[in-house]
Amino acid sequence: MLKRFVNSIWEICQKDKFQRFTPVADAIDTFCYEPIHQPSSPPFIRDAVDVKRWMMLVVIALFPATFLAIWNSGVQALVYGSGNAQLMESFLHISGFRSYLSFIFNDIGVFSILWTGCKIFLPLLIISYSVGGVCEVLFAIVRKHKIAEGLLVTGILYPLTLPPTIPYWMAALGIAFGVVVSKELFGGTGMNILNPALSGRAFLFFTFPAKMSGDVWVGSNPTKIKESLLAMNSTAGKSIIDGFSQSTCLQTLNSTAPAVKRVHVDAIASNILQMPHVPTESVIHSQFSIWAESHPGLMLDKLTLEQLQNFVTSPLSEGGLGLLPTQFDSAYSITDVIYGIGKFSSGNLFWGNIIGSLGETSTFACLLGAIFLVVTGIASWRTMVSFGIGAFITAWLFKIFSILIVGKHGAWAPARFFIPAYRQLFLGGLGFGLVFMATDPVSSPTMKLAKWIYGLFIGFMTIVIRLINPAYPEGVMLAILLGNVFAPLLDYFAVRKYRRRRI
Structure with missing residues (x-):
C-alpha cells in the first residue's frame, strides 16, 4: 500500500506541469525506502548504509538528550512555577537518586512531568522540521536538485539548543536562517562551512539577546515563573542574596565582576560550609583577627549572613576583605558554583538536574550519545x-x-x-x-x-x-x-x- 502511494506520487510528478515537484517525490521515496541515486557530494558513505540511515543513527544518539530535555523542562516548569516555597526547598535539597525518585512520585507525578515537558519541547521540534523542511523543498524545486537528508539531524539539534521560553516565531526565524543562509546559500548539504543548527542559534542570540539569555530558562511563560519565584521568596522570607532564582551556572559566572576575588569566595565558603581549611585561609584569618577586634565574640564559621557581609565588604584597613557592597550577592552566588553547593553540585551538573537550554543540561545523556556515535563510527x-x-x-x-x-x-x-x-x-x-x-x-x-x-x-x-x-x-x-x-x-x-x- 505504501509502495503504491509512493508510485502514484512519482506518476503525478512525471507530468509536465508537476515535474518541478520531482524532488518532493524523491524525498518521500527516500524517506520510506532507500535512495535511488548515488551521492555526488559529501558526506560519502562507503558501505551499505545510505545517508538517510546514517542521519537516523545520529537522531537515535540524540534520544537520551531529547528525553531528558522533555523530562527536565517538565520538572522545572512544575517546581519553579508552583509558587510553593516548600516544594522548591525539597527540590533544591535532593541529595541522591532515592530522594529524587521520592520527590518525583510523591510531590509531582510522572505523567504531569512528561505532559508539561512535551508541551514545551514538541512544538519547537515541529516548528523546526516544518519550517526547515519548507525551506529545503523550495530550494530543491528552484534548483531542480534532490532534497538532502541533512534536515533530519539539524531539525532536532536546533530546538535542543534553545531556551524553553523562546517565542515560536523566533524559533521559526532561526531555523530558516540556519537552513537558508548557512547551508543552502553555500550549495546545500555537504557544502556548508558552518553548522546550520548553531548558525540558527547564533542568529537568534545576536538578534534577540533578551530572549536567549537572562531569566528565560524555565517553563514556557517567563512572566508566570518570575511571579512564582517572587511569591516563594516572600513566603520563605528570603533576601535577594539567598533567594530562589532561575540563574544558570554560566549566568552566575558571567555576572561575577573581576572585583570579586578568590579570597571573598573562600571566606563565604568557610562560613557556609563551616570549612576549617580553605586555600586562602591565611589571608582570611589575618584580616578577620583585625576585624574581630571591633566585633568581639564572633567566629568566622558562626557569622550570620549580615555579619558575613559586613566582614567581606569592610575596608582592608579595618580588617575586612574590601569587597564592594554591591558585589556581595555575586560573590555569594559564585561560591555555590565554585564549591558545588546546592543546586550547582557536581551530581546535579552531571545528571542534568539543572536549568539551561533544552538539550544541554545532562552531561550523562550526552555521554550516552557519544558512546553510540563512536561505536557506530559516525x-x-x-x-x-x-x-x-x-x-x-x-x-x-x-x-x-x-x-x-x-x-x-x-x-x-x-x-x-x-x-x-x-x-x-x-x-x-x-x-x-x-x-x-x-x-x-x-x-x-x-x-x-x-x-x-x-x-x-x-x-x-x-x-x-x-x-x-x-x-x-x-x-x-x-x-x-x-x-x-x-x-x-x-x-x-x-x-x-x-x-x-x-x-
Whole structure:
C-alpha cells in the first residue's frame, strides 16, 4: 500500500506541469525506502548504509538528550512555577537518586512531568522540521536538485539548543536562517562551512539577546515563573542574596565582576560550609583577627549572613576583605558554583538536574550519545577527546597562572578563574557541543591531525570566552563556529604535512 502511494506520487510528478515537484517525490521515496541515486557530494558513505540511515543513527544518539530535555523542562516548569516555597526547598535539597525518585512520585507525578515537558519541547521540534523542511523543498524545486537528508539531524539539534521560553516565531526565524543562509546559500548539504543548527542559534542570540539569555530558562511563560519565584521568596522570607532564582551556572559566572576575588569566595565558603581549611585561609584569618577586634565574640564559621557581609565588604584597613557592597550577592552566588553547593553540585551538573537550554543540561545523556556515535563510527572520537582535553587544560592553566602570578594561593585573583577544571566540562552546553556539534562531518576537518588541533582549539576558545569575555556567558557556540571557519585551513596543512611525510 505504501509502495503504491509512493508510485502514484512519482506518476503525478512525471507530468509536465508537476515535474518541478520531482524532488518532493524523491524525498518521500527516500524517506520510506532507500535512495535511488548515488551521492555526488559529501558526506560519502562507503558501505551499505545510505545517508538517510546514517542521519537516523545520529537522531537515535540524540534520544537520551531529547528525553531528558522533555523530562527536565517538565520538572522545572512544575517546581519553579508552583509558587510553593516548600516544594522548591525539597527540590533544591535532593541529595541522591532515592530522594529524587521520592520527590518525583510523591510531590509531582510522572505523567504531569512528561505532559508539561512535551508541551514545551514538541512544538519547537515541529516548528523546526516544518519550517526547515519548507525551506529545503523550495530550494530543491528552484534548483531542480534532490532534497538532502541533512534536515533530519539539524531539525532536532536546533530546538535542543534553545531556551524553553523562546517565542515560536523566533524559533521559526532561526531555523530558516540556519537552513537558508548557512547551508543552502553555500550549495546545500555537504557544502556548508558552518553548522546550520548553531548558525540558527547564533542568529537568534545576536538578534534577540533578551530572549536567549537572562531569566528565560524555565517553563514556557517567563512572566508566570518570575511571579512564582517572587511569591516563594516572600513566603520563605528570603533576601535577594539567598533567594530562589532561575540563574544558570554560566549566568552566575558571567555576572561575577573581576572585583570579586578568590579570597571573598573562600571566606563565604568557610562560613557556609563551616570549612576549617580553605586555600586562602591565611589571608582570611589575618584580616578577620583585625576585624574581630571591633566585633568581639564572633567566629568566622558562626557569622550570620549580615555579619558575613559586613566582614567581606569592610575596608582592608579595618580588617575586612574590601569587597564592594554591591558585589556581595555575586560573590555569594559564585561560591555555590565554585564549591558545588546546592543546586550547582557536581551530581546535579552531571545528571542534568539543572536549568539551561533544552538539550544541554545532562552531561550523562550526552555521554550516552557519544558512546553510540563512536561505536557506530559516525562521529570522531579524536574531536571529542581533544575538545575535552583543550577545555580542561585551559581551565586548569587559568587557575595555576593566577596562583603563580598573584601569589598567596591567588587570594586577590578573580574568583571566576578558580572553578575546578573538571566542573567546566559539566557546565553549560560543553557536553552537548562536544558530542553533537563539533563532530559534524561536514563543517569539521577530515584529517586525523586536523581533528586533534580542531578539538583543542575549540576547547581552548570555549574556556577563554567563558572566563574573559564579559559579554557572552557561554563560549561553546562561538568557539565551534570559529572552529568551523578554520576547519578547511587545518585540513589543508594536515594534508601538506602528510604528503611531505610520504615523500
